[in-house]
Amino acid sequence: MGKVLALDIGGTKIAAAVVTESGMLVGRQQIATPHGGAAQLAIALETLITPYRHLVDFIAVASTGIIRGGGLTALNPVNLGGLADFPLQDCIQSIADLPCVLLNDGQAAAWAEYQALSDNYDNMMFVTVSTGVGGGIVLDKKLLVGHHGLAGHIGHTLADPHGLLCGCGRRGCVESVASGTAIGAETLGWKQPLSAAKVFELAQLGNVQAENIINRSATAIAQMLADMKMALDLEIVILGGSVGLAAGYLERVIGAQKVLPEIYRVPVQAAHHQQDSGLLGAALWAKNTLCH
Numbered sequence: 592m593g594k595v596l597a598l599d600i601g602g603t604k605i606a607a608a609v610v611t612e613s614g615m616l617v618g619r620q621q622i623a624t625p626h627g628g629a630a631q632l633a634i635a636l637e638t639l640i641t642p643y644r645h646l647v648d649f650i651a652v653a654s655t656g657i658i659r660g661g662g663l664t665a666l667n668p669v670n671l672g673g674l675a676d677f678p679l680q681d682c683i684q685s686i687a688d689l690p691c692v693l694l695n696d697g698q699a700a701a702w703a704e705y706q707a708l709s710d711n712y713d714n715m716m717f718v719t720v721s722t723g724v725g726g727g728i729v730l731d732k733k734l735l736v737g738h739h740g741l742a743g744h745i746g747h748t749l750a751d752p753h754g755l756l757c758g759c760g761r762r763g764c765v766e767s768v769a770s771g772t773a774i775g776a777e778t779l780g781w782k783q784p785l786s787a788a789k790v791f792e793l794a795q796l797g798n799v800q801a802e803n804i805i806n807r808s809a810t811a812i813a814q815m816l817a818d819m820k821m822a823l824d825l826e827i828v829i830l831g832g833s834v835g836l837a838a839g840y841l842e843r844v845i846g847a848q849k850v851l852p853e854i855y856r857v858p859v860q861a862a863h864h865q866q867d868s869g870l871l872g873a874a875l876w877a878k879n880t881l882c883h
């Protein structure tokens with residue numbers, strides 16, 4: 592099948608690497624995601640893709656947002672610096688005239704994590720808790736993409752009907768309660784507002800306020816997992832993202848599950864691939880798509 596250039600377009604960075612036939616990442620590069628709209632994103636993609644375009648046979652892209660009909664639409668435009676609609680496939684093919692396959696980043700990561708599971712599962716879900724909350728679902732061993740590219744956007748299920756307005760326009764989404772952005776926003780009234788990473792540092796030192804903020808996030812995730820288990824009969828959940836993999840977070844999610852009746856609990860474990868799951872998943876998916 593040849594070599595693939597994988598791209599991962601996120602809210603804070605765009606990563607690129609060549610993925611070899613054996614699934615190794617070679618020549619990884621990353622740049623900051625520009626927050627100045629479509630023209631700047633096109634320039635950033637050209638800068639990143641040009642050095643690789645004669646080395647690869649096709650391009651696989653994992654991107655934040657909704658991937659539909661070759662375009663990228665941000666469900667929460669704040670996460671992409673105000674970018675609402677972008678002709679991603681046309682843009683990439685104008686830079687490198689190669690076969691190109693697009694996938695949502697949560698879906699791509701779910702596909703990579705599913706392949707990495709040591710046991711045989713039919714139904715799994717990947718959850719990333721980071722700047723936002725995203726995910727991907729594998730049902731009956733197949734990645735769920737959806738006719739509108741929406742499947743797995745679990746950050747925009749309901750956590751609190753009276754909660755804050757989410758960037759997507761709905762009130763009280765899981766993302767608006769549990770994300771790193773939401774964790775940081777809880778400290779806006781403090782003398783010195785903190786990032787999510789700093790809130791975790793404080794919690795490690797035993798600060799009760801910081802612990803409460805993180806527990807609120809972990810509880811919202813545990814409740815969402817309970818809902819998803821009842822909807823999909825999930826066998827396992829994989830947790831990733833900078834918040835999801837932060838010290839003590841997984842344990843807090845498991846702790847919040849223990850308060851629920853047994854049937855609502857689902858085994859949760861940490862992501863295997865960490866920051867490379869989007870790149871690998873996109874490459875695996877593109878191979879699947881282009882070979883069949």
Ligand SMILES: [Zn+2]
Nearest residue numbers: 747757759764
């Ligand atoms: Zn939302």
